[in-house]
């Protein structure tokens with residue numbers, strides 16, 4: 001099963017990804033985690049990405065697509081992409097990569113949470129990019145650059161929207177219901 005999570009920062013993508021990886025044994029690729037590791041290790045990609053991440057902006061497509069191409073080969077028995085794609089250009093690149101492997105996406109899950117709830121969640125999380133000004137920028141980046149993916153995947157007929165307000169368990173139960181159709 002090849003699965004993508006689309007949702008604003010704070011929607012619970014990382015938390016729900018951990019549940020899915022535990023129960024479904026998928027390879028988990030979080031571009032946010034990969035980029036944070038690169039920043040910490042001060043690799044050339046990390047040094048390039050850091051300034052965008054600190055400003056709450058998206059890292060340029062070519063940098064992130066490079067990170068994904070490198071890792072996707074490890075995904076033999078399906079994958080969960082969390083935080084990628086985040087732009088239409090990334091979605092098109094992903095479609096191309098997966099078409100070459102003859103392994104298209106099965107489902108895209110949109111985790112929907114209203115902005116005011118996101119703001120409260122993120123402000124209490126305490127990550128370096130979780131201060132109010134940067135949070136605002138990240139939400140703007142989501143609405144302008146990432147939300148168009150909802151339309152893109154609706155047109156491909158693989159989008160499932162989940163209301164992600166509620167407890168972690170409640171939201172995970174809804175996700176499982178969707179995934180169990182694909183098992």
Ligand code: AMP
Nearest residue numbers: 031032052053057058059064083084086
């Ligand atoms: P996340 O942990 O997914 O919230 O990502 C943290 C930050 O990493 C984002 O605010 C972006 O600056 C950067 N990032 C992660 N994934 C991507 C992506 N697919 N495209 C561009 N930037 C990304």
